Amino acid sequence: MKRLLAILLFGFSVGAMAGAQAPEGEFQNSACLECHQQQDAELVAAWRDSVHATAEKAATCVACHGNNHDKAASRARRDATCIDCHGGQKAPAVHSYTTSKHGILTRLEQKDWDWEQALASANYRAPGCAYCHMHSGNHDVGTAIRTWRPEQATGSDEREQVQDTMRAVCQDCHAPRYITNLFDNGERMLNIGRMKVREAAVLMAQARGSYQPAGLEDAEKQFLKMKTQHLKNVYLGIAHQSPDYQWWHGQAALDGDLIRIRGAIDQARRLLK
Ligand code: HEC
Ligand code: HEC
Ligand code: HEC
Numbered sequence: 001m002k003r004l005l006a007i008l009l010f011g012f013s014v015g016a017m018a019g020a021q022a023p024e025g026e027f028q029n030s031a032c033l034e035c036h037q038q039q040d041a042e043l044v045a046a047w048r049d050s051v052h053a054t055a056e057k058a059a060t061c062v063a064c065h066g067n068n069h070d071k072a073a074s075r076a077r078r079d080a081t082c083i084d085c086h087g088g089q090k091a092p093a094v095h096s097y098t099t100s101k102h103g104i105l106t107r108l109e110q111k112d113w114d115w116e117q118a119l120a121s122a123n124y125r126a127p128g129c130a131y132c133h134m135h136s137g138n139h140d141v142g143t144a145i146r147t148w149r150p151e152q153a154t155g156s157d158e159r160e161q162v163q164d165t166m167r168a169v170c171q172d173c174h175a176p177r178y179i180t181n182l183f184d185n186g187e188r189m190l191n192i193g194r195m196k197v198r199e200a201a202v203l204m205a206q207a208r209g210s211y212q213p214a215g216l217e218d219a220e221k222q223f224l225k226m227k228t229q230h231l232k233n234v235y236l237g238i239a240h241q242s243p244d245y246q247w248w249h250g251q252a253a254l255d256g257d258l259i260r261i262r263g264a265i266d267q268a269r270r271l272l273k
């Protein structure tokens with residue numbers, strides 16, 4: 001609540017906060033951290049808790065805001081800030097968003113939006129990366145991400161937490177019932193994806209018991225792709241509301257994997273004879 005108030009005040013009166021003028025000039029990241037630790041320890045702590053602080057290719061304050069205070073916040077709010085470091089336009093985490101209605105609308109209209117406004121004031125028609133992941137200036141991007149991943153077993157507590165955090169964001173613009181239906185359908189779709197992977201896992205376990213590893217190389221490769229890419233595409237399609245990723249790069253790709261794995265195992269069987 002305190003944070004929300006601060007953001008509201010901020011929107012109306014930047015330099016009016018007593019003694020809180022952003023200094024001019026260029027700074028190294030260590031200086032950003034040191035000074036902002038005093039300005040807002042909570043913000044810096046939230047960032048430190050996130051993978052953005054701990055990842056090898058860390059997203060520092062400078063990576064998102066630049067090395068000075070000129071348009072520091074409005075720069076960070078734009079999709080371009082996130083996209084390059086997240087693998088560029090072709091990376092699934094990005095492409096799943098750019099092929100969604102949100103991504104398309106944002107691309108078409110972002111030139112006319114006022115990026116000086118705080119994200120929480122919801123003056124954009126559609127959400128960009130930061131709108132969803134850093135809503136209300138939340139600097140821990142992990143708070144709305146499952147701590148488990150699609151290939152792992154589900155933990156319903158984490159799911160609830162993700163849904164609560166994201167739900168609030170979606171409901172800036174959508175009706176609660178619409179979002180409930182979407183989330184429920186998403187879970188069902190992810191479970192169907194997991195079932196396909198389990199079916200393949202059973203086939204692979206049987207094949208490994210019967211044939212030499214050399215004969216199963218193609219099947220193993222396909223199985224890996226299924227687990228690490230195609231199931232993830234289903235998840236990203238649900239996460240970023242991209243029908244292309246849910247179906248074409250997701251479920252249809254998983255169906256294709258099953259067919260190819262069966263084919264590759266048949267091949268191994270024929271070679272054995
Ligand atoms: C010597 C202190 C100091 C240093 C160094 C410093 N800042 Fe700030 N910064 C401030 C103050 C004071 C404000 C205004 C009040 C606030 O938002 O906390 C501010 C504001 C900001 C804002 C909000 C601006 C807006 O328009 O809403 C961002 C973003 C920011 N700083 C990022 C950075 C980054 C990135 C660095 C390093 C390149 C940095 N700061 C270095 C003191 C500092
Ligand atoms: C992943 C990109 C990213 C990183 C890394 C990042 N910020 Fe931000 N920051 C943003 C975005 C986006 C906003 C705008 C939030 C909004 O409008 O509600 C913002 C807003 C701010 C603000 C304005 C106050 C607020 O809550 O809206 C300050 C101050 C700030 N950041 C400081 C920092 C400092 C200091 C660091 C390093 C510890 C940092 N940021 C790291 C993206 C980032
Ligand atoms: C409409 C809101 C929304 C927008 C816009 C959005 N995301 Fe997401 N994002 C989500 C949701 C929801 C999840 C999945 C949360 C969960 O269930 O784990 C997610 C998941 C992710 C993940 C985690 C994937 C993984 O590997 O586990 C990353 C990374 C990500 N988004 C980055 C981005 C980037 C980069 C952009 C912009 C190019 C973006 N998001 C735009 C809502 C959004």
Ligand code: HEC
Pocket residue numbers: 051052055056057058059060063064076077081082083085086129130133134141142143145
């Ligand atoms: C300088 C590089 C860099 C920038 C800039 C950057 N990120 Fe990240 N981000 C990463 C890395 C590295 C990870 C951890 C590996 C991964 O998930 O891709 C990550 C992870 C994430 C995650 C998943 C969090 C989790 O706990 O799994 C989300 C969501 C995310 N970033 C959103 C954003 C958004 C939104 C922006 C722009 C405002 C942004 N990132 C800008 C490098 C960056």
Ligand code: HEC
Pocket residue numbers: 101102105122124125126127132166169170171172173174179182241
């Ligand atoms: C800032 C406003 C805003 C936020 C926040 C937002 N959306 Fe949207 N969303 C839109 C707009 C605008 C459209 C396009 C509506 C249309 O089809 O004309 C849209 C479209 C969609 C669609 C596609 C509907 C279709 O007919 O194809 C889905 C699904 C969706 N949103 C889900 C979500 C989810 C889930 C979240 C939260 C993670 C979310 N939205 C957050 C504004 C928003």
